[in-house]
Amino acid sequence: MNKLVKIIFLVSLVAIIASCGKKQGQAVLASNAAQKVYVAPGEKDEVYAFMSGGFNGQIGVYGIPSARLFKIIPVFSLFQENSYGSDEETKDMLLTSKGYVTWDDSHHPELSLTNGNHDGRWLFINGNNTPRIARIDLTTFETKEIIEIPNTAGNHASPFLTENTEYAMSATRFSIPIPQRDIAIEEMGKGKFNGSVSMIKIDPKDGKMSVELQMLAPAFSYDLSRCGKGPSHDWCFFSTYNTEQAFQMIEVGASKNDKDYVMAFNWVKAKACKDAGKAKDFSGVYYHNYMPENAPAVAERMSGVKLLDPKDCPGVAYFLPTPKSPHGADVDPSGEYVAAGGKLASVIAVHSYSKLVKAIEDKANFTGEVMGIPIMKYESTLAGEVKKPCLGPLHTEFDNNGFAYTSCFVSSEVVKWDVKTREVVQHMPAYYSIGHLSVVGGDNKKPYGKYLVALNKITKDRYLPVGMELAQSAQLYDISGSNAELLSDFPTVGEPHYAQMIPASMLKDKTKRIYPLEENKHPYGIKSEKEAKVVKNGNQVHVYMTSIRSHFKPDKVEVKKGDTVYFHVTNLEQDYDVPHGFAVNGSTQPNLLIMPGQTKTQKWEAKEVGVYPFYCTDFCSALHQEMQQYIRVSP
Amino acid sequence: MWTKKLTNLNRWLVLLAAVLMVTVYFMPMWYISLEAPQYPEGLSMYIWINKVSGGTQYDLQNINLLNHYVGMKEIVSSSIPELLFMPYVLLYMIFGAVVTFFLPRLYMIGLGIVNLTLVAIAGLADFWRWEYNYGHELNPEAAIIVPGMSYQPPLLGCQQMLNINACSLPSAGAIILFVAVTILVYIIWAERKIYLENKGD
Numbered sequence: 001m002n003k004l005v006k007i008i009f010l011v012s013l014v015a016i017i018a019s020c021g022k023k024q025g026q027a028v029l030a031s032n033a034a035q036k037v038y039v040a041p042g043e044k045d046e047v048y049a050f051m052s053g054g055f056n057g058q059i060g061v062y063g064i065p066s067a068r069l070f071k072i073i074p075v076f077s078l079f080q081e082n083s084y085g086s087d088e089e090t091k092d093m094l095l096t097s098k099g100y101v102t103w104d105d106s107h108h109p110e111l112s113l114t115n116g117n118h119d120g121r122w123l124f125i126n127g128n129n130t131p132r133i134a135r136i137d138l139t140t141f142e143t144k145e146i147i148e149i150p151n152t153a154g155n156h157a158s159p160f161l162t163e164n165t166e167y168a169m170s171a172t173r174f175s176i177p178i179p180q181r182d183i184a185i186e187e188m189g190k191g192k193f194n195g196s197v198s199m200i201k202i203d204p205k206d207g208k209m210s211v212e213l214q215m216l217a218p219a220f221s222y223d224l225s226r227c228g229k230g231p232s233h234d235w236c237f238f239s240t241y242n243t244e245q246a247f248q249m250i251e252v253g254a255s256k257n258d259k260d261y262v263m264a265f266n267w268v269k270a271k272a273c274k275d276a277g278k279a280k281d282f283s284g285v286y287y288h289n290y291m292p293e294n295a296p297a298v299a300e301r302m303s304g305v306k307l308l309d310p311k312d313c314p315g316v317a318y319f320l321p322t323p324k325s326p327h328g329a330d331v332d333p334s335g336e337y338v339a340a341g342g343k344l345a346s347v348i349a350v351h352s353y354s355k356l357v358k359a360i361e362d363k364a365n366f367t368g369e370v371m372g373i374p375i376m377k378y379e380s381t382l383a384g385e386v387k388k389p390c391l392g393p394l395h396t397e398f399d400n401n402g403f404a405y406t407s408c409f410v411s412s413e414v415v416k417w418d419v420k421t422r423e424v425v426q427h428m429p430a431y432y433s434i435g436h437l438s439v440v441g442g443d444n445k446k447p448y449g450k451y452l453v454a455l456n457k458i459t460k461d462r463y464l465p466v467g468m469e470l471a472q473s474a475q476l477y478d479i480s481g482s483n484a485e486l487l488s489d490f491p492t493v494g495e496p497h498y499a500q501m502i503p504a505s506m507l508k509d510k511t512k513r514i515y516p517l518e519e520n521k522h523p524y525g526i527k528s529e530k531e532a533k534v535v536k537n538g539n540q541v542h543v544y545m546t547s548i549r550s551h552f553k554p555d556k557v558e559v560k561k562g563d564t565v566y567f568h569v570t571n572l573e574q575d576y577d578v579p580h581g582f583a584v585n586g587s588t589q590p591n592l593l594i595m596p597g598q599t600k601t602q603k604w605e606a607k608e609v610g611v612y613p614f615y616c617t618d619f620c621s622a623l624h625q626e627m628q629q630y631i632r633v634s635p
Numbered sequence: 636m637w638t639k640k641l642t643n644l645n646r647w648l649v650l651l652a653a654v655l656m657v658t659v660y661f662m663p664m665w666y667i668s669l670e671a672p673q674y675p676e677g678l679s680m681y682i683w684i685n686k687v688s689g690g691t692q693y694d695l696q697n698i699n700l701l702n703h704y705v706g707m708k709e710i711v712s713s714s715i716p717e718l719l720f721m722p723y724v725l726l727y728m729i730f731g732a733v734v735t736f737f738l739p740r741l742y743m744i745g746l747g748i749v750n751l752t753l754v755a756i757a758g759l760a761d762f763w764r765w766e767y768n769y770g771h772e773l774n775p776e777a778a779i780i781v782p783g784m785s786y787q788p789p790l791l792g793c794q795q796m797l798n799i800n801a802c803s804l805p806s807a808g809a810i811i812l813f814v815a816v817t818i819l820v821y822i823i824w825a826e827r828k829i830y831l832e833n834k835g836d
Contacts, residue, residue: 514693549700550778574693575700622704623778 033487036478039066044508047440047451047501050109050123051474054495057104059125061141064440064451064501067476067490075134075143076104076127082593084143088566088601089522090291092299096148097285101130107156107497108224112165112207116229116335116445120506122207124159124168131155133168133200135207139512144291147209149198150284150305151178157238159200160225167212167267169227169236170198175219175245179283189245193219197238199267208290213274214282215265215308215316218370219245221254222263224328224395229445230335232353234268237338241325254325255344259378261319262329262340262349264356273313274306282307294598295521311372318360319370321378322349323385328395332404332419333445337383341393341406348393348406350422352383386422389415394435395498397442399449399479405442407434407454414454414477416484428484430475432458436498439479448503452477452484455496463491472496513576515597524568525599529553541565541606547580547594547616548572550623557631563606565631567592567614570599581617584631591617606633636830641739645822649744652815653732659725660684664808665762667788669698670800681806682762685722686712701799706777707786708769717761724754741826748819755812763790 039045045063053059057077061070074084076094085094085102094102104127111118123136131152135145149155154173161168175193177183183192194216201212220240227236243260246253273279282305289299310316320338322329323345330339338351359365359380366374386393392410399405404419412433416426434454441448454477459470471491478485517527526532526544532553535542541563546553547570559565569582573596583591584604592600616627641649663681668690670677678698679690687710689695699709712718728751735743770787773780786796793802805813 549704573700575697626778 033478033485037065037067037476037488039063039068044504046504047448048504048507049438049453049499049501050111051455051492051496051499052106052109052125053493054107054472054497055105056494057106057127058494059106059109059123059136060493060496062492063504064453065476065478065487067474067488069493071141072493073136073141073143075125075136076101076106076130076132076146078102080590083590083600083602086590087592088603089296089599092297093143093146093289093291095289095299096130096132096287097150097301098130103129104132105129106134108158108160109498109500110159110161110168111500111502112202113161113444114164116163118441118444118500118502118506119165120502120510122165123500124161126155126158126170128154128156128173131158131170131172133159133170133209135209137207138507139510141511142291145207145209146287146289147200147211148286148288149200149211150286151196151214151282151307152198154221157222157225158198160227160236161202162227162236162267163229163233165202165204168200168202168209169225169238169265169267170200171217171222171225171238172196173221173223175221178216185247188219188247191219193245195220195222197222197265199270210288211284211286211302211305213270213279213306213308214284215270215310215313216371217263217310217317218243218373220261223326226329226331226338226443227267228331228335228353229333232331232335234266235353236265236267237329237331237340237351238263238265239322239326239329239340240319241343257324259321259323260325260342261375262322262326262338262351263373264318264320266316269316270308270313273308273316278312279306279308281305292521294515294519294525296523296601309372314372315360317373318356319373319375320351320356320381321375322351323347327393328406330396330398330404330443333398333400333447335445337419339386339396339404339406341389341396341408343392343394343409345393346388346391348386348389348396348417348422350383350385350419351381355383356381384422386415386417386424389417389424390427395437397437397439397452398447399439399442399452400447401449403479405437405439405452405479407437409433409435409457412456414452414484416479426484428454428477428486430454430456431462431473431489432456432460436496438499438501440501440503442501448501450478450480451501452479453499453501455492455499457495459491462489513596514574515595517570517572517574517597520570520597520599522568522570522599524566524601525570527570528572534558536563539563543567545569546572547582547627549578549621550616550627552614552616552627552629555629557629559606559631559633561606561609561633561635563633565604565606567602567604568599569594569602571596573597578620579618580620580627582614583617584614585612593618604631606631609633609635636827637740637742637745639741639826639830641735641741641744641822641826642829645825646736646739648818648822649732649735649739649747652747652818653729653736655811655815655818656725656729656732659808659811660722662807662811663688664806664812666804666806668802668804669701670802671701671798673798680710683718684725684808685718687715687718688712702786704777704779705784705786705797706774706780708772708774710769715765717758717765721758728754741823744819744822744826748816748823751812751816751819755816759790766790 047064049062059073078085112122131149153176156173158170159168172195199212221242223239242254323342325343326340365380368375390408414428454475459473571594665682668679
C-alpha cells in the first residue's frame with residue numbers, strides 16, 4: 001500500500017515537472033480557445049478593433065475574435081493603393097503650415113462618446129510629429145477631416161474625448177518655446193519653454209473640429225490622458241513625465257524624481273475663463289482640412305488662437321503627485337478613480353476624484369505650485385495603491401465586472417486587479433513587452449468587456465522569421481470568465497500603440513455601400529456617359545471621364561505635347577463593391593481607385609509625342625482586362 | 636337569371652372589388668428576382684401596371700449592366716407601350732364595377748368576369764411575348780455570345796441562365812386582381828343560389 005502511494009506520488013511529480021518544461025506561451029492547446037476565435041466561413045466577427053498604425057500613420061481595422069485584418073484606413077500618410085494624399089481630391093488633406101506633410105506617427109484612436117459610452121459616429125486619432133487630429137467617419141471608414149494644432153510639439157496626450165465628445169483634449173509631449181524663438185536649450189527649465197493643452201471643439205452635428213482654446217502649461221512632458229465621466233465630467237487627467245525638466249540625457253534626467261504628476265484639468269472652468277475674457281489673442285498658424293461629402297478636400301489656412309495662462313484662471317488645474325513617470329491616467333467606469341501606472345514605479349497609484357474635490361478646498365493640502373497650478377499632497381487625493389502589481393505598469397482599462405487590467409512593459413504581462421480592493425487577482429503573460437492594452441469599451445461608463453487585446457512592442461520568435469523587420473505582435477484574451485484566458489496571437493501592421501474596440505452591431509448596419517451619383521458634388525463630376533467630354537483651356541486639358549463595366553468614355557482623348565491633362569474619372573456604378581481603377585502609362589502618380597458614384601482626378605503631363613494606354617486597375621468584371629483605351633499626344 | 640337584380644350585399648361587394656382594383660395602381664403586379672454567386676443579396680425588379688422598377692433604387696441599372704454583356708436590350712419603362720395603356724384598361728374595369736353598383740344586374744357581373752379574364756390572358760400573353768423578345772433579340776455585337784443561348788425569363792417559376800437563377804412570381808397587384816375576380820365569381824354563385832331557391836318556391 002505504502003509503495004503504491006509512493007509510485008503515484010512519483011508519477012504525478014514527473015508529470016508536473018514535464019508540464020513545467022513546456023515553453024511558456026504555448027498555451028496547452030485548449031480546443032476550447034480554438035473554438036472561441038473560429039469565425040466560420042460567411043459568419044461575421046463580434047467586434048471591430050481599430051488599431052493605430054504608429055509609424056505608418058494609418059489605422060488598421062480588425063475583426064475580433066478572428067483577428068482578421070479588414071482594412072487599412074489611410075489618415076496621415078500617403079497610401080498609393082488608392083492614391084490617398086496624392087490625387088487632386090485628397091492631397092490637400094495633408095496640407096499643414098509646414099507644407100504637405102505626407103507622413104505622421106499615429107498613436108491613439110478614440111471612438112466618439114455619448115454619455116460616456118461609444119456611440120459609433122466617428123473615430124479620432126492623433127498625429128504626434130506634425131501635431132494634428134484626424135476624424136474618420138464610421139459610415140465610410142474614410143478620413144474626413146484633419147486639423148493642425150498650433151503652439152504644440154509632439155501631439156501625444158491626444159485626442160482624448162470628454163464624456164459627450166464636447167472636446168478632444170490634446171497636450172504636448174515635448175515642451176518648446178511658445179511662440180517659437182531662438183533660446184539656448186539649457187534655458188528649458190527656467191520658464192522659457194512651455195507645454196500646452198489644447199481644447200479642440202467638436203460640433204455635435206457633423207463632427208467638425210475647431211481650436212477652442214489653448215492653455216500654457218509647465219515645460220513637462222504630457223503623456224496620456226482620460227477625461228472624467230459621471231461625477232468627474234468636468235475634468236480631464238493628464239499624466240506627466242520629465243517634471244525634472246531635463247534637457248539632455250533625458251532618460252536619466254527625467255527619471256530622478258520619485259514622483260511626477262497627474263494633472264487634473266477642469267475644462268469647464270477653462271472654457272468659463274475664456275468666456276470671461278481671460279484668454280489672450282495669440283499667434284499660431286494652422287491648417288483645417290476637410291472633405292465635403294463626395295467632393296474635393298477643402299484646406300483652410302487659419303491664424304490666431306485664444307491662449308490662457310493658468311495664473312489667470314485659478315482652479316483650472318491641479319498637480320497630483322504620482323509615482324515615477326506615470327504613463328496612463330485612466331478613469332474607471334464610475335468616474336471616481338484615476339489609475340496611474342508609474343512606468344518606473346513599484347505601485348499603481350489610484351487617485352480618488354471625490355478626495356480631490358475635498359482636498360482642493362483646504363490650502364493645507366497644497367505643497368507648492370508651478371505656473372499658478374497648485375501641487376497637492378500625495379495622500380490628499382490618493383484612494384490607495386495597487387502594491388507590487390508588476391514591473392513597469394503603463395496603461396489601464398476596465399471591464400464590466402469591476403476589474404481593471406494594467407499593461408506592464410518590463411515584466412511583459414497584464415495584471416488584473418479589483419478596482420475596489422486594489423488586490424491583484426491574476427497575472428496574464430504577454431509576448432513580449434506590452435505597451436497599451438484594449439478592452440472592448442474599456443474606457444466607457446458601461447464597458448462591453450469580453451475581449452482584451454495586448455499590443456506588444458517586441459515580437460522576436462512569435463512568428464515565422466522574415467528577416468530583421470518584424471510585424472508587431474498582439475494577443476487576444478477572453479476576459480469574460482473569472483480567469484482570463486489566452487485565445488490567440490496575431491501579427492499587426494505598423495506599430496499599433498493603442499486600439500479601441502466596439503461591438504460590430506453598433507457599426508455594421510450603417511456602413512455605406514456607394515456614393516449616390518445624384519449627390520456627387522465634384523466640380524468635374526458628371527452623371528452620365530452623354531456628358532463625357534474633353535475641355536481644353538490653353539495647355540490645360542480637363543477630361544470629364546466616366547467608367548462603368550467595362551469601358552471609359554469619351555472614346556478618344558487627343559492632346560498636344562506640353563499639355564497638362566486632368567483625368568476626372570467618375571465611376572457611374574451604383575453597385576456595392578464595384579470600384580474602378582485608373583492608371584495611365586508613364587504617369588508619375590499612383591493609380592486612382594474610384595468608388596461607385598465618386599469622382600477622382602489624376603494629373604498627367606503630356607511630355608512626349610506618342611500614343612499612351614490607360615486602363616482599369618481594379619478587377620471589375622468579366623471584361624475588366626478589356627477595359628483599356630488610349631490618349632494620343634501630338635506635336 | 637342574368638337579368639336578376641343583385642342583392643344589396645352583393646352590390647356593395649362589387650364596389651369592394653372596384654376599390655380593390657384601385658389599390659392595384661399602388662402596388663407591383665409581378666416580381667422577378669435574379670441570384671448569382673456575385674450577388675449574394677440578389678437583384679430584383681417589379682412590374683407595375685404602368686412601370687418597371689428595381690428592388691432597390693439601383694437594381695434596375697445593375698440588371699441592365701449585367702444584361703448588356705450578353706446583348707439584351709436595356710429595360711426602360713418608357714420603351715414598353717403596354718405600360719402606357721394598361722392603366723386605362725384597368726380604369727375601364729373599375730368604371731365597369733362602379734356602373735354595376737348603380738345598374739346592379741347579374742349580366743354586368745358576367746361581363747366583368749369575361750372582361751377581366753380576357754385582360755388577364757391578354758396581359759400574360761403579352762408579358763410572355765415581351766420576355767421572349769427581350770431574351771431572344773440580342774445585340775450581335777455583344778461581348779458574350781453563347782451559341783444557342785437565349786435569356787428569356789420564366790413567366791412563372793424559376794430558371795437557371797448561365798450564372799443567374801431567375802425567378803418570376805405574381806406580386807400583390809396580381810393577387811388582388813385575382814381576389815377581385817373571385818369576388819365576382821362568388822356573387823354569381825350566391826345570386827344563382829337565390830335565383831334557384833326562388834324558382835323552387
